[in-house]
Amino acid sequence: MTALPQTQTSRIINTLRRQIAGGSLAPGHKLPAERELAVLFDTTRITVKDALSMLEAEGLIYREERRGWFVSRPRLIYNPVSRSHFHQLVHSQQRTAETQVLACESVVASGELVADMGLAPLSRLIRICRARRIDGRTVLYVEHFLRPELFPDIEQQDLSRSLTDLYRQQYGLEYGRSRFDICPTAARGEAARVLNLAQGSPVLAVSRINYDQYDRVIDCDREIWRHDAVRIRVESRHTH
Structure with missing residues (x-):
């Protein structure tokens, strides 16, 4: 059975989620700017923002005003x-x-x-x-x-x-x-x-x-x- 293709949003989410779970992106690590992530994943900033917002809702990352996105520490x-x-x-x-x-x-x-x-x-x-x-x-x-x-x-x-x-x-x-x-x-x-x-x-x-x-x-x-x-x-x- 052929797997359904990933959307751009889910591709970003799954990539970041795996790297957080594997420790490549450690707690407190600052993520690249949204513009950089858009270039990295060859997509738009709107798509990147949607993906990051979903990861934020899961508690995996957090945003600070004027500072950017960070990997969450243990709750x-x-x-x-x-x-x-x-x-x-x-x-x-x-x-x-x-x-x-x-x-x-x-x-x-x-x-x-x-x-x-x-x-x-x-x-x-x-x-x-x-x-x-x-x-x-x-x-x-x-x-x-x-x-x-x-x-x-x-x-x-x-x-x-x-x-x-x-x-x-x-x-x-x-x-x-x-x-x-x-x-x-x-x-x-x-x-x-x-x-x-x-x-x-x-x-x-x-x-x-x-x-x-x-x-x-x-x-x-x-x-x-x-x-x-x-x-x-x-x-x-x-x-x-």
Whole structure:
């Protein structure tokens, strides 16, 4: 039986996929410019862009604004139910982690946060914004919204450290239960800028409402992940 001929797009995809799988194109390797790939494969830039977009959707490559296309590094295995903090999680997978504090300010809670956190209308929250890196690459933009009455003078603390540890050591608060929402979305505004993504690029959003040991809502985390950098894995427990 005669095999169907490959389209130009599938030829590019299969060639790059094989070279990535074989290690010829190693994680972090910068791909040739789209114009060069078009010449190499004797096709148009539109066809090259289609092929690269499909490989990006698979998480095999990623694009950075004004820098080009790169081979993706292994995804971080992330269980959002786990209480491991970011640096601990990354180090446990033999990777390096960094956190940069971008902002700490008092804000009026949005209508969505008022509803999600059970607040009075026009309540104020402390907003902490951070960028987080794995192996030197920014992969996570996160906003934390804290109830200010529970965290006096928190702006004077080292906010690049684990907030889990900070809550426990400085404020005597332990995380209890949490409520999660996980969904794919599009990068917008500050998140796109920090993650070096074009506006509208695919990202994974993880939103978490956290309660303390007294079952009080204490904060809300909103994480925006580069979609090629993370794999969500949650193990269920068998109960009798």
